[in-house]
Amino acid sequence: MSDIVTFGETMLRLSPPDGERLESATEFEVHAGGAESNVAIAADRLGATATWLSKVPETPLGRRVVGEIRRHGIETDVVWSHRGRQGTYYLEQAGEPRGTNVIYDRENTAISTAEAREFDIERIQDARVFFTTGITPALSSTLRETTANMLKAARQGGTTTAFDFNYRNKLWSPDEARETLTRLFPGIDVLVIAARDARTVLGFEGDPRQLAHKLGSQYDFTTVIVTRGSEGAIGWHDSVVHDQEAYETDTVSPIGTGDAFTGAFIARRLHGEDVPTALEYAAATAAIKRTIPGDVALLSKDEVDAVVKDGGTALSR
Numbered sequence: 591m592s593d594i595v596t597f598g599e600t601m602l603r604l605s606p607p608d609g610e611r612l613e614s615a616t617e618f619e620v621h622a623g624g625a626e627s628n629v630a631i632a633a634d635r636l637g638a639t640a641t642w643l644s645k646v647p648e649t650p651l652g653r654r655v656v657g658e659i660r661r662h663g664i665e666t667d668v669v670w671s672h673r674g675r676q677g678t679y680y681l682e683q684a685g686e687p688r689g690t691n692v693i694y695d696r697e698n699t700a701i702s703t704a705e706a707r708e709f710d711i712e713r714i715q716d717a718r719v720f721f722t723t724g725i726t727p728a729l730s731s732t733l734r735e736t737t738a739n740m741l742k743a744a745r746q747g748g749t750t751t752a753f754d755f756n757y758r759n760k761l762w763s764p765d766e767a768r769e770t771l772t773r774l775f776p777g778i779d780v781l782v783i784a785a786r787d788a789r790t791v792l793g794f795e796g797d798p799r800q801l802a803h804k805l806g807s808q809y810d811f812t813t814v815i816v817t818r819g820s821e822g823a824i825g826w827h828d829s830v831v832h833d834q835e836a837y838e839t840d841t842v843s844p845i846g847t848g849d850a851f852t853g854a855f856i857a858r859r860l861h862g863e864d865v866p867t868a869l870e871y872a873a874a875t876a877a878i879k880r881t882i883p884g885d886v887a888l889l890s891k892d893e894v895d896a897v898v899k900d901g902g903t904a905l906s907r
């Protein structure tokens with residue numbers, strides 16, 4: 591039985607060396623990356639036990655992804671499929687003005703046919719938190735239903751539901767996302783959403799404090815976290831708004847920052863910390879993640895403690 595159970599697709603991530611172009615690179619680094627497994631791993635690093643649920647093709651590529659996630663020490667409960675592909679994404683990272691570009695190759699993947707009845711739903715109902723993101727229902731109409739059913743089962747089992755809105759414009763339009771995701775809102779306790787998504791997808795207006803307050807009072811969330819990149823995050827809980835600044839960081843790899851933040855926030859809340867303290871841990875974890883290549887926050891709670899305590903140290907011996 592884990593503290594947190596997450597459900598979603600994890601892709602094989604192929605990236606050429608920094609600055610090189612996908613069309614000419616002769617080498618690719620291989621990682622496994624997906625919001626829901628990234629969150630599970632970050633939560634585990636920050637002191638919560640975690641299980642990742644998914645449907646994966648029974649192929650060398652599928653086994654590679656699952657093997658990598660298991661190597662990070664979390665439990666997996668995977669439905670192995672003889673149909674459907676392993677999702678892949680290509681990541682080109684360069685300095686400005688090119689920035690970071692993601693190309694998905696994730697149509698007709700194994701997970702797109704996943705139904706709630708294929709999983710051991712008691713795992714979700716026995717957990718303290720169930721987590722998924724807005725990426726999962728974007729992948730297929732079956733997954734829209736599955737996501738709704740899993741959230742419902744979690745609630746029925748008394749499990750807290752946490753959801754990262756995670757709008758991906760390469761997967762669907764703002765209208766489709768708004769329609770689908772707001773329908774899931776009544777089943778969600780803790781919502782994490784980027785300020786830009788609250789504006790461009792949901793059409794909310796105002797500064798991030800107002801966005802958090804509006805979301806919190808319009809829907810029935812217990813907690814709303816509005817993230818704002820290098821400007822930190824806002825937490826709304828019990829009608830009180832908390833401000834959290836971002837910690838300074840030298841960015842090596844920005845992908846996975848939001849997931850590191852969310853995993854740490856959930857883990858520290860599960861540990862009994864209040865919202866402002868959990869937000870501090872989340873921001874520090876996100877800052878450290880940005881210094882680490884790959885999708886995953888491979889860090890220790892001690893490192894996060896050091897950053898929370900004094901903003902981090904350049905030299906540790």
Ligand SMILES: O=C(O)C(=O)C[C@H](O)[C@H](O)COP(=O)(O)O
Binds near residue numbers: 845
């Ligand atoms: O795009 C997807 O579908 C993925 O799951 C790939 C990445 O792992 C996450 O998108 C990272 O998300 P951030 O933490 O917000 O950087």
